[in-house]
Structures are given as structure tokens and as C-alpha cells.
Amino acid sequence: MLKYFISFCLVITTISNFAQEKESKDSISIKNTYGFRLGIDISKPIMGMIDSNSSGLEFVADYRISKNWYIAAELGTQKEITVEDYTNSTSNGSFYKIGFNYNAYENWLDMNNEIFVGFRYATSSFEQTLNSYTSNTGSDYFSGNTLSTPITTKGLNAHWTEFVMGIKVETFKNLFLGFSFSYKIMLSLKQPTNFKTLYVPGFNRVFETETGFGFNYTVSYTIPFISK
Amino acid sequence: MKKTIIYILLFAFIFSACEKDDICLLPTTPKLVLRFYDNTSQTTVKKVERLSIWADGKDIISNYKSVTLDSVAIPLNVNTSQTIYHLKTNSVNGNIANNATSTITINYTTAEEYVSRSCGFKTIFNNVTITSNNGWIQSFTPTSLTTINNQTSAHVKIFH
Numbered sequence: 001m002l003k004y005f006i007s008f009c010l011v012i013t014t015i016s017n018f019a020q021e022k023e024s025k026d027s028i029s030i031k032n033t034y035g036f037r038l039g040i041d042i043s044k045p046i047m048g049m050i051d052s053n054s055s056g057l058e059f060v061a062d063y064r065i066s067k068n069w070y071i072a073a074e075l076g077t078q079k080e081i082t083v084e085d086y087t088n089s090t091s092n093g094s095f096y097k098i099g100f101n102y103n104a105y106e107n108w109l110d111m112n113n114e115i116f117v118g119f120r121y122a123t124s125s126f127e128q129t130l131n132s133y134t135s136n137t138g139s140d141y142f143s144g145n146t147l148s149t150p151i152t153t154k155g156l157n158a159h160w161t162e163f164v165m166g167i168k169v170e171t172f173k174n175l176f177l178g179f180s181f182s183y184k185i186m187l188s189l190k191q192p193t194n195f196k197t198l199y200v201p202g203f204n205r206v207f208e209t210e211t212g213f214g215f216n217y218t219v220s221y222t223i224p225f226i227s228k
Numbered sequence: 229m230k231k232t233i234i235y236i237l238l239f240a241f242i243f244s245a246c247e248k249d250d251i252c253l254l255p256t257t258p259k260l261v262l263r264f265y266d267n268t269s270q271t272t273v274k275k276v277e278r279l280s281i282w283a284d285g286k287d288i289i290s291n292y293k294s295v296t297l298d299s300v301a302i303p304l305n306v307n308t309s310q311t312i313y314h315l316k317t318n319s320v321n322g323n324i325a326n327n328a329t330s331t332i333t334i335n336y337t338t339a340e341e342y343v344s345r346s347c348g349f350k351t352i353f354n355n356v357t358i359t360s361n362n363g364w365i366q367s368f369t370p371t372s373l374t375t376i377n378n379q380t381s382a383h384v385k386i387f388h
Contacts, residue, residue, distance in 0.1 A: 084345055084346065084348065085252070085346065085348060086347065086348020086349060087345075087348050087349070133340075133348055133349050134348065134349075135257060135306055135340055135348065135349045135350060135351045136252070136256040136257060136343070136347055136348045136349060136350055137256070137257045137303060137306060137351070138255075138256040138257045138258075138259070138303070138350075139257075139259070139303045141283070141286070141289055141303045142283075142303055142304070142305040142306060142307070143307065144306060144351075145306045145307050145338070145340070145351060147340075194340070194341065194342050195342050196342060196344070196345065198345055208250070208344075208345075
């Protein structure tokens with residue numbers, strides 16, 4: 001845990017060094033807005049309406065520290081019912097992610113669009129309930145044994161890293177629409193006894209290789225602090 | 229730029245639709261494996277002719293309907309602590325008059341073990357005891373097993 005914190009501090013120091021670099025002044029000075037951008041992931045409420053097994057809420061925020069660098073964070077909750085052939089389980093919990101984005105898009109004049117890549121450290125604490133299961137008999141001669149008394153394991157947690165790619169488009173002044181895709185690699189995951197964590201809030205489905213994918217669609221608004 | 233966004237959104241939707249891609253390939257609930265040996269020379273495998281197997285009160289297992297085999301794998305009922313099997317053979321010819329039936333009774337306790345996402349839980353059998361009313365089965369070994377948690381080798385040797 002401390003290890004990640006130290007590396008994260010290192011990353012932040014590097015970014016702040018970047019911020020110290022002087023940019024060459026053009027004859028026409030273009031002012032860029034620097035500020036705190038706050039938004040919401042609209043894919044989660046939409047998914048909740050379409051799919052009754054899924055409900056969640058996620059807030060996104062970033063803070064511009066230099067021309068191309070942003071400190072970024074996400075915070076949210078998720079409840080997901082995972083239905084498999086032989087098991088039915090629910091994961092419920094909250095997560096947060098913190099890291100940075102680098103804007104690789106060269107804007108024209110005072111445009112403020114982004115094509116970014118980023119990195120996150122993320123953690124989630126959650127509980128998982130095995131709602132029901134049917135034992136896999138491997139044959140259909142006898143039926144399987146069905147359990148319907150839910151078994152809840154509380155106090156589960158997960159730590160992972162994310163690589164993020166995405167775009168943000170300024171549609172109105174200071175209002176952004178964004179899309180991003182993330183690839184997640186699990187660092188540590190606490191498993192329940194005699195079962196497995198199949199879904200982690202924020203990480204989504206845990207694949208056999210302990211990797212995951214995610215995407216979000218965001219609407220966000222920049223609260224301008226300074227223009228420079 | 230607008231086109232790019234549309235493509236990315238489309239791609240994301242396609243991607244999100246692909247799930248449930250895995251199938252169960254790991255071993256699940258083990259079956260009871262019986263191997264048939266010659267009673268006079270107890271290390272020699274001897275096939276059982278025209279063998280049919282069915283559990284008490286159920287139909288004949290479709291794979292074991294008048295077959296000639298030296299080993300069989302039969303499922304145990306995970307909802308009860310006892311399974312009774314009837315094994316019918318006819319070593320002379322197809323005439324009903326020559327049929328011989330033996331009954332074996334298997335008693336056990338069950339426990340469930342998690343396997344994987346696609347395989348779910350398997351049942352393992354503990355404190356297994358086996359009894360027989362003999363008939364064409366002259367003897368068998370062992371009469372008790374501490375656990376049946378796989379079916380990689382024969383659990384019970386049957387001499388006939």
C-alpha cells in the first residue's frame with residue numbers, strides 16, 4: 001500500500017516539474033482556462049435503467065496543472081448481480097481512483113478538446129453475496145443440489161491499476177462530453193472462502209487473468225479558476 | 229472529429245456486448261469409477277458382458293445399456309446420502325433367463341467445493357461406504373473410502 005503511495009508521490013513530483021517549464025510566447029496570446037472540472041458518468045444510470053442487475057453512480061473530477069497534464073480522480077458506488085450458469089451473486093461497494101491524464105491533442109487557438117492517456121491507482125471496498133447456486137453434477141442423471149440461503153462475505157477489498165484512453169470535447173463553454181476506455185490490472189484481491197470474487201465495483205468483471213475492462217461516458221463542467 | 233467519436237462509441241457498444249465467453253473445462257462433481265476384474269486371477273481386468281446399470285427407481289443410464297466394458301463411471305445422487313445401483317449382466321447370451329443382477333449401495337456425506345466462474349460448485353463425497361448383495365459380484369475392494377474428489381483412477385475394484 002505504502003509502495004503505491006510513494007510511487008504516486010513520485011509521479012506527482014514529476015508532473016509539478018513539468019509545470020515549471022516556461023512555454024514559448026507567441027505574438028498572439030491565447031488564454032487557456034485552468035480549473036477544477038467536475039462531472040458525472042452518465043453510462044451508469046443508463047445501464048441501471050436498461051439492466052436491472054446493475055446500478056451505480058460515479059463522479060469524475062480533474063484539475064489542470066499544466067498545459068497538457070491533469071490530476072484526475074473518480075469516485076463511485078456500484079451494485080451488480082452476476083448471473084452465471086451455476087451461480088448467482090451480488091457485489092456491492094464503493095471505489096475511488098486517483099491518477100493523471102496527459103492530453104496528447106494539439107488544440108487550435110483557444111479550443112479545449114482532449115485526446116488523453118492516463119494512469120490510475122484504484123481501490124474498492126465491497127461485500128459479495130452468493131445468492132444461490134446449483135452444484136454442477138457433470139451429468140444429467142441426477143439433478144444438482146440447489147442452495148438458496150444467501151451467504152454474504154463482508155470486508156472484501158481490491159487494489160488495481162488502470163490505463164485510460166479517452167476523449168473530451170468542449171460542447172459549450174466549459175461544458176465537456178467525454179468518453180474513455182480503461183484496461184485494469186489487479187494488484188491484490190481478497191477472496192471469500194470457498195467462492196470467488198466475480199465482480200468488483202469500479203473494476204467490473206474480474207477475468208481469469210485478473211484483468212478487467214471499463215468505459216465511461218461523462219458530462220463535466222469546468223469551474224474556471226484562472227486563465228493563462 | 230465527430231466521425232471519430234461516433235466510431236469510438238459504436239466500438240464501445242460492441243465491446244460491452246461480448247461477455248460470457250468462457251465454458252467449463254475443469255473437472256466437476258466426480259463419478260464413482262468401478263473397474264471389473266477376474267475373480268480367479270485378481271490382477272486381470274475382465275469385461276462384463278451385456279451390462280446395464282440403473283439407480284434404484286430410475287431408468288437405465290443411456291451410456292450403459294447392454295454394453296460390454298471393463299470399467300464404468302456412475303454418478304452419485306448429491307441430494308441424498310445414499311445411492312443404490314443395480315448392475316445387470318448376461319454372460320451367456322441375450323436370453324432374459326440368463327440375466328444376473330447385483331445391487332451395490334453407496335453411503336456418503338456430501339460437501340461443496342467452488343471450482344470456477346463457468347463451472348460453479350462441485351460436490352465431493354466423504355466417508356464413503358459401499359455394500360453389495362453379491363449376486364454375480366463375488367467380492368470388491370475397498371469397502372470404504374475417506375473421500376471421492378476426483379475420477380482420475382478407479383475407486384472400486386469389482387471381482388466377478
